[in-house]
Amino acid sequence: MSHAQKVANRNIVFIGAFIVVWVVSAANVFTVFDVPLQEATGGSGAQIALALTIYQTVMALFGILSGRIVDKSGPKMLMFVGGAIFGLGYLLTGFVTSVPLVYITYGLMAGAGNGLMYNPAINTSLRWFPEKRATMNGVLLAAASIGGIILSQIATQLNHHFGQKGFVYLGIGFWVLAWLAGAIMSPAPANWRPAGYNPDAGPTGRVEKDFTPGQMIKTPTFWLMIVILAFCCTAGIMMIGKLTSIAGSQLYGAPVGDVSALSAIATTTSIYVIVNTAANLVGRLSTGVFADKFGEIKVLAAILILTIVSLLGLSVSTSPLLFGIFLCLLGASFGGVLVVFPPLTSRQFGLKNNGVNYGIMFFGYAIASLVGPQIASLLAVPGATGLEAYRTVYFTAAAVAAVGLVLVGFLFRIDKKHQERLHALQRQQAADQAEPTQNQAEPAQS
Numbered sequence: 001m002s003h004a005q006k007v008a009n010r011n012i013v014f015i016g017a018f019i020v021v022w023v024v025s026a027a028n029v030f031t032v033f034d035v036p037l038q039e040a041t042g043g044s045g046a047q048i049a050l051a052l053t054i055y056q057t058v059m060a061l062f063g064i065l066s067g068r069i070v071d072k073s074g075p076k077m078l079m080f081v082g083g084a085i086f087g088l089g090y091l092l093t094g095f096v097t098s099v100p101l102v103y104i105t106y107g108l109m110a111g112a113g114n115g116l117m118y119n120p121a122i123n124t125s126l127r128w129f130p131e132k133r134a135t136m137n138g139v140l141l142a143a144a145s146i147g148g149i150i151l152s153q154i155a156t157q158l159n160h161h162f163g164q165k166g167f168v169y170l171g172i173g174f175w176v177l178a179w180l181a182g183a184i185m186s187p188a189p190a191n192w193r194p195a196g197y198n199p200d201a202g203p204t205g206r207v208e209k210d211f212t213p214g215q216m217i218k219t220p221t222f223w224l225m226i227v228i229l230a231f232c233c234t235a236g237i238m239m240i241g242k243l244t245s246i247a248g249s250q251l252y253g254a255p256v257g258d259v260s261a262l263s264a265i266a267t268t269t270s271i272y273v274i275v276n277t278a279a280n281l282v283g284r285l286s287t288g289v290f291a292d293k294f295g296e297i298k299v300l301a302a303i304l305i306l307t308i309v310s311l312l313g314l315s316v317s318t319s320p321l322l323f324g325i326f327l328c329l330l331g332a333s334f335g336g337v338l339v340v341f342p343p344l345t346s347r348q349f350g351l352k353n354n355g356v357n358y359g360i361m362f363f364g365y366a367i368a369s370l371v372g373p374q375i376a377s378l379l380a381v382p383g384a385t386g387l388e389a390y391r392t393v394y395f396t397a398a399a400v401a402a403v404g405l406v407l408v409g410f411l412f413r414i415d416k417k418h419q420e421r422l423h424a425l426q427r428q429q430a431a432d433q434a435e436p437t438q439n440q441a442e443p444a445q446s
Contacts, residue, residue: 062115083178086113138288236334283335
């Protein structure tokens, strides 16, 4: 296969991965069907919401399994199997009549299908684009932001016309799209590089050692990174889960916990969801470019600094404009976190086993998914309005981000020392290779 053919092939593979990430962003539409699911099952809002927690946990678990498979066998089979399970999970959710069935069809089945597809789609693309991993990962994750916007509108219309049965149409569509994407996805050849690519050049370059999962989890770097991932994501996930409630209480006078008051202004506060999603999209597209240019760890530090600034800004925002500005900063910074971590994981621990390695690393995100919403729920002041309502929530999330920033400093020092050792080894190897050449030239001069 010629180089030109490989380049063309990797672009087609990328399109397939983009479709997959767009499809699995459908987790965002689950809350659209909250009321019909409560009516169909007789469950409470909290009971239905637990299905989303199960979904995210199962997704993380199956991400490890799929990572091991994609490292050995490629993505195609995973797209077919995962697409079928994911689509079927959504389809069957359209017929559930009890809360446990929601946990099975949506939480277990759709979550497993997501885990089988998401991680392999990301890692397959990274292997085809080693020269700009973060940039391409940013474009891929932008598909999730775009999907969240488009699919939420589709789901709203389906809910309006069909209620719970809207899940059936979504499931069929997701199943078909996942299979179409799988048909055009293929793994990159081992150690494939585009012409002219020098992996040791630039701020993100290094000689890669391929760590097995067992070797990776024994390193201090892994534990540092997984904690940093959790701390980076906590504030963003907190805001996503409670954004309309936070805006309603802080800006529009609806008391914390007053469901009827918050529902009455839901149309007004929903605009902030769109603002946050748009900022998230911009953050994902831009972060990858910066990470490829300046290095992932430096960009992580910038993300956490922006997170702290935005949270402190939100804590004093009394106008929709000021609230929107700092929300944009937070949304953009949160959007960049998952752009940085897949290429950072492959750079630290190698590409060979990155599918399963990043699947394990992704548990940092799962931890944040559990902690973030709890911070907002437990620390909000019941019945309060204005700045008092969520001030403690902002300060706590900012403190978490500050600890994360300190940990990034340690990670930077570890990485810097490691690269210095690698460069010293490279210089020594170059000198050893040059010495025999000099010795062979000496007799000719005598």
